[in-house]
Structures are given as structure tokens and as C-alpha cells.
Amino acid sequence: MTTTPSEGVSLGMPHLPAPDYPDDVRARLEADAREVVARYPDSRSALLPLLHLVQSEEGHVTRTGMRFCAEVLGLTTAEVTAVATFYSMYRRKPSGDYQVGVCTNTLCAVMGGDAIFEALQDHLGVGNGETTEDGKVTLEHIECNAACDFAPVVMVNWEFFDNQTVDSAKRLVDDLVAGAQVEPTRGAPLCTFKDTARILAGFPDERAGAVEASGSAGHASLIGLRLAKGEAAPARVVHPRGGGAPQDQPHPEHLSSHDAPQDTSASDPAHPAGPVAEEGE
Amino acid sequence: MTLSTQYGSTSQPEAGGESSPEKLLAPVLSAFWDEEKSWTLDVYRRHDGYEGLRKALAMSPDDLIAYVKESGLRGRGGAGFPTGMKWQFIPQGDGKPHYLVVNADESEPGTCKDIPLLFANPHSLIEGMVIACYAIRSSHAFIYLRGEVVPVLRRLHEAVREAYEAGYLGENILGSGLDLQLTVHAGAGAYICGEETALLDSLEGRRGQPRLRPPFPAVAGLYACPTVVNNVESIASVPAILHKGKEWFRSMGSEKSPGFTLYSLSGHVANPGQYEAPLGITLRQLLDMSGGMRPGHRLKFWTPGGSSTPMFTDEHLDVPLDYEGVGAAGSMLGTKALQCFDETTCVVRAVTRWTEFYAHESCGKCTPCREGTYWLVQLLRDIEAGKGLMSDLDKLNDIADNINGKSFCALGDGAASPIFSSLKYFREEYEQHITGRGCPFDPAKSTAWADRTEVNA
Numbered sequence: 001m002t003t004t005p006s007e008g009v010s011l012g013m014p015h016l017p018a019p020d021y022p023d024d025v026r027a028r029l030e031a032d033a034r035e036v037v038a039r040y041p042d043s044r045s046a047l048l049p050l051l052h053l054v055q056s057e058e059g060h061v062t063r064t065g066m067r068f069c070a071e072v073l074g075l076t077t078a079e080v081t082a083v084a085t086f087y088s089m090y091r092r093k094p095s096g097d098y099q100v101g102v103c104t105n106t107l108c109a110v111m112g113g114d115a116i117f118e119a120l121q122d123h124l125g126v127g128n129g130e131t132t133e134d135g136k137v138t139l140e141h142i143e144c145n146a147a148c149d150f151a152p153v154v155m156v157n158w159e160f161f162d163n164q165t166v167d168s169a170k171r172l173v174d175d176l177v178a179g180a181q182v183e184p185t186r187g188a189p190l191c192t193f194k195d196t197a198r199i200l201a202g203f204p205d206e207r208a209g210a211v212e213a214s215g216s217a218g219h220a221s222l223i224g225l226r227l228a229k230g231e232a233a234p235a236r237v238v239h240p241r242g243g244g245a246p247q248d249q250p251h252p253e254h255l256s257s258h259d260a261p262q263d264t265s266a267s268d269p270a271h272p273a274g275p276v277a278e279e280g281e
Numbered sequence: 282m283t284l285s286t287q288y289g290s291t292s293q294p295e296a297g298g299e300s301s302p303e304k305l306l307a308p309v310l311s312a313f314w315d316e317e318k319s320w321t322l323d324v325y326r327r328h329d330g331y332e333g334l335r336k337a338l339a340m341s342p343d344d345l346i347a348y349v350k351e352s353g354l355r356g357r358g359g360a361g362f363p364t365g366m367k368w369q370f371i372p373q374g375d376g377k378p379h380y381l382v383v384n385a386d387e388s389e390p391g392t393c394k395d396i397p398l399l400f401a402n403p404h405s406l407i408e409g410m411v412i413a414c415y416a417i418r419s420s421h422a423f424i425y426l427r428g429e430v431v432p433v434l435r436r437l438h439e440a441v442r443e444a445y446e447a448g449y450l451g452e453n454i455l456g457s458g459l460d461l462q463l464t465v466h467a468g469a470g471a472y473i474c475g476e477e478t479a480l481l482d483s484l485e486g487r488r489g490q491p492r493l494r495p496p497f498p499a500v501a502g503l504y505a506c507p508t509v510v511n512n513v514e515s516i517a518s519v520p521a522i523l524h525k526g527k528e529w530f531r532s533m534g535s536e537k538s539p540g541f542t543l544y545s546l547s548g549h550v551a552n553p554g555q556y557e558a559p560l561g562i563t564l565r566q567l568l569d570m571s572g573g574m575r576p577g578h579r580l581k582f583w584t585p586g587g588s589s590t591p592m593f594t595d596e597h598l599d600v601p602l603d604y605e606g607v608g609a610a611g612s613m614l615g616t617k618a619l620q621c622f623d624e625t626t627c628v629v630r631a632v633t634r635w636t637e638f639y640a641h642e643s644c645g646k647c648t649p650c651r652e653g654t655y656w657l658v659q660l661l662r663d664i665e666a667g668k669g670l671m672s673d674l675d676k677l678n679d680i681a682d683n684i685n686g687k688s689f690c691a692l693g694d695g696a697a698s699p700i701f702s703s704l705k706y707f708r709e710e711y712e713q714h715i716t717g718r719g720c721p722f723d724p725a726k727s728t729a730w731a732d733r734t735e736v737n738a
Binding site: 201 | 306307308317319388389390393396421427428431432438439464465467468469471483545546547549552554557570620622626630635638641642724725728
């Protein structure tokens with residue numbers, strides 16, 4: 001419990017204090033930490049972002065990382081550990097560059113998430129929470145990720161891969177293992193898990209085009225709007241990354257780019273939200 | 282429309298029932314999501330963005346609170362508490378800092394409205410926050426966004442940057458004298474943080490565990506100071522109310538549930554997605570306009586507002602989806618997450634999985650929830666695997682009864698909901714699992730692609 005296997009038999013002795021970061025790393029992280037702490041009226045509020053920050057340094061939350069957070073915030077390492085172990089996004093062991101999370105909460109599970117998760121375990125030869133030998137992919141099942149209208153959903157480094165099938169999910173992890181640039185259905189071209197953790201610490205993604213990548217909204221988000229505008233009854237959507245037929249199109253197209261011209265706009269008096277607007281003026 | 286027979290066994294709604302989507306839907310927050318770069322300040326301004334703020338700043342804060350109260354806006358995060366009243370509870374002149382915290386920890390199974398809203402239209406939230414902070418006299422606001430949605434976090438970072446640059450955030454906003462700092466805070470994966478007091482503990486850098494109430498957050502919230510905690514959609518609805526008027530808002534929905542809202546249709550339906558409509562639309566109307574259930578299948582059970590709201594069946598297709606209508610039918614409007622399952626779905630499997638979720642997410646603070654959800658999972662797994670006993674069904678009900686209303690927070694009540702409601706409507710299906718020594722359903726038939734090969738072959 002208190003020792004790793006390489007340290008031999010546990011004698012029930014407590015850990016020695018964790019080693020500190022090298023001076024240059026510590027100086028860099030301290031500068032970042034000051035920026036994070038300045039966002040809050042009370043420094044302890046910075047603990048969750050700081051844990052994301054130390055995760056961006058080493059790919060998981062280490063004892064060194066927790067010691068750093070404790071020292072910056074004037075907490076005990078026990079207080080920091082209590083928090084770090086409560087939240088599921090903090091990884092406690094070395095893991096892959098790409099975290100592949102298959103939603104297996106009820107709706108996604110029923111729609112195919114269970115089948116996808118099982119297939120990926122076979123395909124990659126790893127179980128839940130395990131990492132491929134090359135250190136590329138960590139596979140896990142996740143809870144509802146607020147994308148049920150795109151079920152079944154797979155998240156990679158917390159970017160959305162919507163409307164997945166067993167085949168599309170296998171192609172996805174093959175691409176990740178092969179080192180190909182992979183683009184999500186909603187979100188920016190994938191960066192590594194460490195880079196993602198830095199965004200979570202509150203440092204904006206500075207890559208060109210990252211914010212606008214994948215367009216304004218996913219197709220399901222627009223279905224009601226299209227109907228309200230009197231556009232043709234929505235066709236049954238067969239998603240490019242899904243589909244029984246293996247059309248190998250990694251870049252899902254948004255329906256908005258090839259739909260029929262819109263005959264009303266929100267500013268048009270014929271638009272349902274339009275005419276009443278003047279009443280309250 | 283005549284599609285109804287496809288998914289329901291109940292009688293048709295009264296003749297003359299309006300079913301044209303143009304008349305039934307009312308896109309407000311979603312009105313321009315189909316435009317290029319809809320999330321930018323430019324596009325938001327082209328759609329009257331930050332006009333509501335100008336009107337708000339011309340009022341006194343107390344008049345503004347009264348105005349939002351009179352609009353009848355109710356919380357869109359599940360409980361339906363009147364938003365203006367929450368603001369009014371903040372004590373004024375108490376000499377303490379006041380805080381606004383937006384709950385963007387959308388994690389209730391089935392719920393998927395705030396995430397697309399923030400992805401496509403983050404400025405509606407920011408404008409609403411500035412208005413709310415002016416009303417409650419707050420100079421520091423927070424967005425607590427669940428961590429697992431990095432694409433949304435990116436756009437929030439960018440939208441906040443744009444808002445500062447344009448003078449909608451920062452010092453002396455639009456010359457009003459209002460100073461406001463806005464912090465975007467990413468969570469780290471814990472459903473319980475959607476509970477408002479757990480969220481506050483989490484935002485203070487602690488384990489996300491609920492607090493005993495009273496004191497309520499309005500009196501002792503973040504850093505023990507008066508705090509308003511509102512859902513994303515509630516706050517994002519405020520600018521339109523100010524800009525277009527409370528009468529306009531009240532012209533939609535019903536007397537007690539006025540206004541528009543986002544309904545999220547998911548599961549075995551022909552066209553899952555977001556449908557923004559006046560409160561009180563029915564599932565039958567939504568299905569009629571959107572193509573019904575997937576071809577060849579019938580609606581079996583559905584949730585009106587996420588897994589924590591008691592499930593409905595095809596008997597409830599004509600229940601008005603507003604706070605009173607759903608409540609009168611024995612459930613809760615919740616988050617309007619309409620998860621629809623067809624006849625291929627095993628209800629025992631569905632409930633087992635939801636219960637595993639609650640057991641996993643129980644924070645461990647109180648015994649009924651921590652222990653109760655654990656034992657529910659043991660019993661349900663046995664039943665699903667054909668190893669259950671008939672007496673287990675009463676035991677399930679009994680344990681759920683010992684969680685419901687006896688837990689520290691609403692997570693426990695939510696865990697009991699699917700148990701009670703599924704036993705009420707589908708007890709026979711549980712019995713089949715026990716007498717038949719296993720699950721009679723083929724999970725392959727309920728997948729999204731189950732019927733696709735037949736079509737393609």
C-alpha cells in the first residue's frame with residue numbers, strides 16, 4: 001500500500017517526502033501557479049487548476065506534483081492528496097498520450113457504447129484504465145459526457161468523437177497508435193494529454209485555428225433550429241465517422257455546409273422568434 | 282400528422298392539435314447556432330448581443346431583480362426555483378463581497394443542453410452574468426465548467442477574452458460604474474459537483490461534498506459570503522428577457538412555467554438533438570415533428586429530465602413538459618433531457634447501469650446514499666444475470682426507500698427514482714429475469730446500427 005512493487009515488501013513505513021521538481025521546472029511552474037492563484041479571492045480555490053497544471057507536467061498527478069501544490073498554497077500534502085484522489089480526471093499512474101474514454105452510461109451503452117468498449121479492449125489488448133505497451137493509448141469507460149444526442153460517444157483527451165460505431169472507434173485508435181493527426185467531430189485537432197491538462201489549468205489553447213475548429217455546432221445541435229426555420233424535414237443522419245459502410249472520411253462535414261438555402265433568418269419577421277420581439281422594446 | 286401510432290399506444294391528441302414545427306418551436310438561445318463562427322462576439326452582436334445589458338444597466342439593481350422576477354423565469358438546472366427570487370435573497374448592504382457562480386457542471390445522465398449552448402453561443406451566458414452581477418452587486422463571478430469538455434472550455438476562454446477587450450467585463454462596464462471580474466474554472470470529474478453546495482466546496486479547492494443547509498448559499502455560500510448559484514441556461518436566458526421584454530417571455534409557456542427552453546431529444550429516435558420550444562410542449566409533439574422513433578420501433582420508456590427523474594412510458598406522451606405538468610404526472614421536469622428507449626431495450630439493464638453510476642458518484646459523506654447505492658448495485662447485477670430472487674424486488678424498493686429523502690443531498694433521491702419508477706411500470710420485466718434465469722433481451726438489437734445492416738444488405 002505504501003510502497004511500489006519495486007521497493008520490495010512493505011514494512012508499513014510511511015513514505016519519505018516526495019522529491020522536489022528540478023529547479024528550472026519548479027521556477028516555470030511557480031510562475032504559472034502565481035497566474036492561477038491570482039484568479040481567485042482565496043488561494044485554496046486554485047487547487048483544482050494547479051492539480052491540472054502538475055498533471056500537464058508529468059502526465060499524471062505525482063507525489064512531487066502534490067507536494068508542489070501543497071507548498072504553493074500553504075496546505076499539507078495530506079490535504080492535497082485528499083482532493084487529488086476525489087476527482088476522476090486526475091490520473092494517479094503513468095498513462096498514455098491519448099486517453100480514450102468510451103461512454104458506457106445507460107444511453108450510450110444501449111446505443112452501442114458497451115459493444116464499442118468491449119471491441120476496443122480486444123482490439124488494443126488492454127483492460128479498463130490500462131495503457132497500450134507503446135504508451136500511446138489509455139482506454140477507460142467514462143460516465144455521461146453531456147452529448148447524448150450524439151450517442152454513442154467516445155472522448156479522446158476530452159474532445160468529442162460523436163456517433164461512433166465499433167468500426168469507426170477501431171479506426172480511431174489505430175490512427176492514434178499510428179501517430180496520425182486525428183480530428184474530433186467537435187473540438188480541435190488532438191493535442192497530447194499533457195497539453196490538454198494545461199488548457200484545463202486555465203491556460204488558453206494558443207494553436208492557430210483551435211477555437212474555431214469543427215464549426216459552430218454539431219448536426220444534432222441544429223436539428224430543432226432547422227425545423228423551426230421551415231427547412232426540409234431532417235434526413236436520417238448517417239454520420240461520416242459512423243455508418244455501416246466503411247467510408248473512410250476522417251473529417252465529418254457539417255450539414256450546414258451543404259444544406260438547402262435558408263428561407264428565413266432570425267431577423268426575418270416570418271421567423272418564429274422574430275415578430276414578437278418588438279413587443280418588449 | 283399521423284405518425285403517432287408508430288411509437289405510442291395511447292389515443293391521438295385532440296384533432297386540430299398544432300404540429301407544425303415553425304409554430305411549435307421557438308429558437309432564441311439557439312437562433313443562430315447555424316451561422317459561421319456563431320460563438321464570436323461579432324456574430325452575437327449582430328443578433329442584438331449585449332443589448333439586454335444596456336437596458337439592465339439603465340435600471341436600478343432592485344428594479345432589475347423585480348423585472349426578472351416578474352418575467353417568471355425559473356431555474357433550468359432541474360429544481361425550477363424562480364431565478365429572480367434567488368437574486369432577491371442576497372442580503373444587501375451587508376458589507377460582504379457577493380458572488381455569482383454559474384453551474385456549468387452538466388453531468389446528469391441524458392442531459393446535453395448547456396454544453397452545446399456554451400459551444401455555439403457562450404456570449405449569451407457572459408451577458409447574462411454581467412446582468413446578474415449588476416443586480417446582486419457582485420464584482421466577481423465564476424463559471425464552474427465540468428472539466429471533461431475541453432472544446433467548450435476553449436470557447437469560453439476566448440469569449441471571456443473578447444468580452445474583456447470590448448469592455449463588457451473589467452472596470453466600469455459601459456460607463457455604469459460596475460466592475461466585474463469573471464473566472465472560468467474547470468472541474469476535475471465529479472457528478473456530485475453539480476449539487477450547488479458541493480460545487481462551492483469544490484470551487485474552494487476541497488473534495489466536492491454537499492454542505493448542510495441552512496445556511497443557504499444566498500447567506501453563506503462561496504467563502505461564507507452571499508452567493509447566487511444558477512444554471513447556465515437560466516442565466517443565458519436573461520439577456521433575451523431584458524432585450525425583448527418580460528411580456529414577450531410570458532407570451533410563451535404557461536402562467537407558472539413561462540418562457541422558452543431547450544429540450545434534448547436522445548436515444549432511439551429518428552432525429553436526436555436540441556429543440557428549443559415554449560415550455561409545455563409534449564413528447565408526442567416533439568416526436569411528430571422530428572420523425573418519431575427510429576423506423577419500425579415503438580417507444581417503451583423515457584425520462585423527462587435525466588436519469589434522476591422518474592421514468593415515463595408511452596402513457597405519458599401527452600404530458601405537458603413544464604414544471605407543473607410533469608410534476609402532476611409523478612415525475613420532474615429536471616433538465617428536459619428526453620432520453621427515449623424503444624422496445625428492444627431491457628429496463629433492468631438500463632436501471633442497473635444508472636444505479637452503478639450513482640454508486641460510483643456517491644461522494645461518501647452520508648450513509649444512506651453511500652451504502653444504499655452499493656447494495657442496490659449488488660442486487661441489480663444479480664437480477665440482470667439471472668441470479669436474483671423474487672424477494673429481491675421488495676428489497677430493492679425497501680433500500681431505495683431508505684435512500685430517498687433520507688440522504689444528505691438530492692443525489693440519493695435521484696438514485697432512488699429509476700428504481701421506484703421502473704418497478705412501478707415494469708415489475709413484470711424484473712420478474713422475467715428472475716423466473717427465466719437471465720435477460721430475455723438481445724443488446725445487439727438496441728444499438729444505433731442494429732437496423733442498418735438490414736437496410737444496406
